Amino acid sequence: QQPVQSPQAVILREGEDAVINCSSSKALYSVHWYRQKHGEAPIFLMILLKGGEQKGHDKISASFNEKKQQSSLYLTASQLSYSGTYFCGTAFPGSGGGADGLTFGKGTHLIIQP
């Protein structure tokens, strides 16, 4: 049930764009995205809900394809501060909308170089 993230790691130059994917083998109710820097707590970025409603930051956006059970996180004009590990967390229908916890992927390591 653990979602699969791709790529596992990516190295970019500052200003380049990145896409991180999250795929589930089960139907999804919602997808959360978090960023974690080394030795720190994960930080919430955004949530995508079934039905298309989206929340999140500017400069970082995401899509949610319910039919394909996939979500993608887009980071445009990357900055050095974007470096870290990105995790998607999934909630399934019947899980209380995620009240009973998220199932996280293994993460995507993003390195932004000057």
Place this chain on the structure above:
Amino acid sequence: NAGVTQTPKFRVLKTGQSMTLLCAQDMNHEYMYWYRQDPGMGLRLIHYSVGEGTTAKGEVPDGYNVSRLKKQNFLLGLESAAPSQTSVYFCASGRAVGDGYTFGSGTRLTVV
């Protein structure tokens, strides 16, 4: 606001010892969670609570117990620590379904 506070931040236990990890949140959140994070494994749910006085098992509950006697506190107990419980433990809280989680800074536990 302090957000989510975890204590202790570091701990070394001997096999068979017991300990309690404390998670406290000051945001009046209903939902609270305990996750463990191991290299290459992502975050795995141990136990969770959807309100004061309620708890439930997550994906990897064996060897752990929890209690939520007060809404703001969620305790994780290890009755008899094992080396396999060496990990970084994160507590998280959520205000409502559809909102993101706020994570604590983590507890790094080593069992020798």
